[in-house]
Each structure stands twice: as structure tokens, then as C-alpha cells.
Amino acid sequence: MSGVAPLRVMTYNVRYATLDDGPRAWANRRDAVAATVRVHRPxxxxxxxVWQDQLPDLRERLPGYEWATERQQTGEHTPVGYRPERLTAETVEPFALAPDPADIGATGWDASVPRVATEVRFRDQETDDTFDLVNVHFDHAGALARRESARLVRERFDAAPALLVGDLNARPASGPYRSLVETPGPFTDARQAADTRFGPGETYVGFDGEGVEEGTDRDPTRDKRIDYVLVRSFDVALYATAADVDATWRHPSDHLPVVVDLRAAGPD
Structure with missing residues (x-):
């Protein structure tokens, strides 16, 4: 189906609303976060x-999206927005990154906070193909929690086309990443598979200095690439790390968004 437009997927850690004040306060960042999404049109x-009180701000500023999300807990969640003219969400299943995935709100293993993943079965209206997507945020403090979260996610997938998207808090050399991407991992890293790559190699920039531009001392081959789009049964036409800044030359979040263009892989 060469005439079908690529499916554009974006992952973006937008930073908790309660961590900052002044120019970094959520009220001063939310317009720029939403504008970044609108520029790239995923x-x-x-x-x-995303805390529950942040999502209404994003819904208001991104009216073209419907949302698949966990609705009950008051802490962080991992909402998935989608364009209803392109995709239909056939099933939505939030689950805990914890020994009992049904125990949403539980803190798993040595994690610092409860982590909730969002799994969606999508149907692409342009191709009539279905695929599974899981949006995750692995724990930043718990090494065991990251390893076990990777195992849990890996075991949830069957042979269907699938995407694992989000902030793994793990670099490419790490055990959790390797268990998902390298043999016998089920996924391919979109950055490695892309026909075209653009933007910095790292995705976490922080709010101290921020610079990813030419002239900084960052090494994109070794530094903090922790946000990923991992694919199975998709071809990757484009991978981009979007180093957008606002009018004050600040990044809207302490992470850079990752944008990929995908096509369903044809038969071997």
C-alpha cells in the first residue's frame, strides 16, 4: 500500500507539573508542550x-486527539492520544508495572513510585491493519524494577505487529534495553532501523544548561538516550529527536520528544 501515508508516532516525557516554579512551572510550559506536538502532528x-491534573490542560490544547488512559488513580499515568480520523482504539488496557499487573496503584519491586502502562489495540483505518501499542515509563530509581518491567512487557506480546513506546530510564547498553531489543528480544530500535535519522542522539537534556546544540560537550553516542520507539513488523522511514525550543530558547520539557514515521512491514 504505497499510497498510504506513514503512521507518525511521537513519545514525549512532559515532566511532572509539581516539580518546578518560575519559568519552569507547568503553567508556563504547557502551551509550548502542546505547540511542540502540533508542529509534528503525530x-x-x-x-x-502526566499527572491527572495535567491531562485536562493538554486535552484543551490538543483538540484533534482522543485519549486512551487510566482514569482512576491520582498519580502519574501514561496517556495515549490518537487521531480518530486515522485510528480506532479497539481495546484499552492500563496495567501496573508490578508483580500483579492488575493491581494498578501498586509500587512494583524497588520502584520509587507506582508505574502504570497503557496498552491499546489500534486499527489503522487506512490499511485495516491492527497493531498493539504499549506506552511505558520505567522507574528512574529501581534497577530491579526496570529489569522486571522489561520482562513483564516482553511477556505480554504475542506475534502481532506491535510498538513499545516511552521512557525506559535505561540507555542502549543497559540490561532492560538489551532484553527488549537484542536476541531474544522481540523489538527493533526505530533509531537503528530508520532509513533517515535526524536530531541529537540523546533524549534527556535536563533543565540545567539544557544545551544539545552544536558547541556543547554532550556526546550523543554515549549520553542519555532513554526515550524510545521500539517496533515489531514495521518499517521505519524516519526517526527524529525533536530539539524544539520556545521563544525564550528553553526546551518545553527536560526530555526531547522522539518522532518516527512507520509503515507496516511487508511479507518477507
Missing amino acids: DVLCLQE
């Missing part, structure tokens, strides 16, 4: 570090 938008 068909699927996977967000992390």
Missing part, C-alpha cells in the same frame, strides 16, 4: 510524567 502521541 497520529499517535505517547506521553509520560
Whole structure:
């Protein structure tokens, strides 16, 4: 189906609303976060570090999206926005990154806070193909929690086309990443598979200095690439790390969004 437009997927850790004040306060960042999304126009938008009181701000500023999300807990969740003219969400299943995935709100293993993933079965209206997507945010403090979260996610997938998207808090050399991507991992890293790559190699920039531009001392081959789009049964036409800044030359979040253009892989 060469005439079908690529499916554009974006992952973006938007940073908790309660961590900052002054120019970094959520009220001063939310317009720029939403504008970044609108500039790149993803068909699927996977967000992390979204507290329940942040999502209404994003719904208001991104009216073209419907949302698949966990609705009950008061802490962080991982909402998935999607364009209804392109995709239909056939099933939505939030689950805990914890020994009992049904125990949403539980803190798993040595994690610092409860972590909730969002799994969606999508149907692409342009191709009539279905695929599974899981949006995750692995724990930043618990090494065991990251390893076990990777195992849990890996075991949930069957042979269907699938995407694992989000903030793994793990670099490419780490055990959790390797268990998902390298043999016998079920996924391919979109950055490695892309026909075209653009933007910095790292995705976490922080709010101290921020610079990812030419002239900084960052090494994109070794530094903090922790946000991913991992694919199975998709071809990757484009991978971009979007180093957008606002009018004050600040990044809207302490993470850079990752944007990929995908096509369903044909038969071997």
C-alpha cells in the first residue's frame, strides 16, 4: 500500500507539573508542550510524567486527539492520544508495572513510585491493519524494577505487529534495553532501523544548561538516550529527536520528544 501515508508516532516525557516554579512551572510550559506536538502532528502521541491534573490542560490544547488512559488513580499515568480520523482504539488496557499487573496503584519491586502502562489495540483505518501499542515509563530509581518491567512487557506480546513506546530510564547498553531489543528480544530500535535519522542522539537534556546544540560537550553516542520507539513488523522511514525550543530558547520539557514515521512491514 504505497499510497498510504506513514503512521507518525511521537513519545514525549512532559515532566511532572509539581516539580518546578518560575519559568519552569507547568503553567508556563504547557502551551509550548502542546505547540511542540502540533508542529509534528503525530497520529499517535505517547506521553509520560502526566499527572491527572495535567491531562485536562493538554486535552484543551490538543483538540484533534482522543485519549486512551487510566482514569482512576491520582498519580502519574501514561496517556495515549490518537487521531480518530486515522485510528480506532479497539481495546484499552492500563496495567501496573508490578508483580500483579492488575493491581494498578501498586509500587512494583524497588520502584520509587507506582508505574502504570497503557496498552491499546489500534486499527489503522487506512490499511485495516491492527497493531498493539504499549506506552511505558520505567522507574528512574529501581534497577530491579526496570529489569522486571522489561520482562513483564516482553511477556505480554504475542506475534502481532506491535510498538513499545516511552521512557525506559535505561540507555542502549543497559540490561532492560538489551532484553527488549537484542536476541531474544522481540523489538527493533526505530533509531537503528530508520532509513533517515535526524536530531541529537540523546533524549534527556535536563533543565540545567539544557544545551544539545552544536558547541556543547554532550556526546550523543554515549549520553542519555532513554526515550524510545521500539517496533515489531514495521518499517521505519524516519526517526527524529525533536530539539524544539520556545521563544525564550528553553526546551518545553527536560526530555526531547522522539518522532518516527512507520509503515507496516511487508511479507518477507
